[in-house]
Amino acid sequence: MAINDVHLHCHYIHHTIYELVKSFPDYKKIMDLFEDKVDPLYIDKCNNVDIDVYGTFKSKIKNKCPQVISYLYNVYEQNNKNIPEVYCKYLSYWIYHDLLNKKYVNGITILYHSLIDVFKSIYKDVNVDILKRMYISDTTLANITSLYDIYTCLGIINDNRGYKYDKNFCNAIKAIQDKNKAEMEARFSALRDQNVVHTCKNKIPFSIIITLFIMFLTTLLLFIVYKFTPYGSYLSHEIKKIKKKWKNIHEASIIRESSEIPQYNLNDKCYDILYHCD
Structure with missing residues (x-):
C-alpha cells in the first residue's frame, strides 16, 4: 500500500479558518462515506494508537481510526498531491465534535497528531509534516463549532421548502x-x-x-547650502534683504504711531476746551 514520493500541500495562505467553515458540510459527507470502512491493516495499526488519556472514548477512537485513515487516503488520491486546507481543518474539527462529542476541550491536537502518525505508519513514503501543522487550535474549536452550527441550520432551512x-x-x-x-x-x-x-x-x-x-x-539643509555651496553668499544676501525690509517696515510703523499720538492729544484738548466753554 505504499505511495511513492507523495507530499501533502495544504493551501492556507488566502483563507482564514472562519472562511473555511462554510465548506465543512461538504467534507462531512466525504468523511461519512468511510464510516463503515473495515481494512485489516488499518485496524491493526489503529490498535496501537496511544489514547490512554481519553478514558471511556478509547474504544470509540480505535473503532473510528480506520475511518480517519480512509478519509486521509482519499485526500491524497483525489487531489493529486494538492490538498486543500479545508480537508486538514475539517479533520481537526471532526475529532473534537464527532469523535469526542465536544467532551474534551484540551488535547484535541495531541489526538490529531496521533492519528496522523498512524496514517504515516501505513504509508511511509508520505510526507505529512505540513498536514500535522494544519490543525485547529484547541482554543478556537468552540468558536468554529458555533459557526458551523449556524451553517448547518441555514442548510436545513434552505432544504426545507415547506417553510416558504x-x-x-x-x-x-x-x-x-x-x-x-x-x-x-x-x-x-x-x-x-x-x-x-x-x-x-x-x-x-x-x-x-x-x-x-x-x-x-x-x-540642516539650509545650513549645508549656506556653509558648503556657492549659493551661500546669495542666500546670505537674500536674508539680509528680507531683514532690511522688515526693519524698514518696523521703523515706518513706529514713526507713524509717534506722529499720530500728538494729533489724538490735540483733538482731546480741543474737545475739552469746547466742552468747558460757556
Whole structure:
C-alpha cells in the first residue's frame, strides 16, 4: 500500500479558518462515506494508537481510526498531491465534535497528531509534516463549532421548502435574524469606535514627530547650502534683504504711531476746551 514520493500541500495562505467553515458540510459527507470502512491493516495499526488519556472514548477512537485513515487516503488520491486546507481543518474539527462529542476541550491536537502518525505508519513514503501543522487550535474549536452550527441550520432551512408557505415559521426566523443583527451591529460599532480613538491617539504623536523631523531637515539643509555651496553668499544676501525690509517696515510703523499720538492729544484738548466753554 505504499505511495511513492507523495507530499501533502495544504493551501492556507488566502483563507482564514472562519472562511473555511462554510465548506465543512461538504467534507462531512466525504468523511461519512468511510464510516463503515473495515481494512485489516488499518485496524491493526489503529490498535496501537496511544489514547490512554481519553478514558471511556478509547474504544470509540480505535473503532473510528480506520475511518480517519480512509478519509486521509482519499485526500491524497483525489487531489493529486494538492490538498486543500479545508480537508486538514475539517479533520481537526471532526475529532473534537464527532469523535469526542465536544467532551474534551484540551488535547484535541495531541489526538490529531496521533492519528496522523498512524496514517504515516501505513504509508511511509508520505510526507505529512505540513498536514500535522494544519490543525485547529484547541482554543478556537468552540468558536468554529458555533459557526458551523449556524451553517448547518441555514442548510436545513434552505432544504426545507415547506417553510416558504408557513408564515409563523418565517416570522420566527426573521425575529431571530433581527435580534442578532441589532446586537452584532452594536458590538461592531463599539469596536469600530474604539479602533478610531486608538488610531487617532497613535496618529497625534506621529504627526508631531513628522513635523519636528521636517523642521530639523529643513534647517540642516539650509545650513549645508549656506556653509558648503556657492549659493551661500546669495542666500546670505537674500536674508539680509528680507531683514532690511522688515526693519524698514518696523521703523515706518513706529514713526507713524509717534506722529499720530500728538494729533489724538490735540483733538482731546480741543474737545475739552469746547466742552468747558460757556
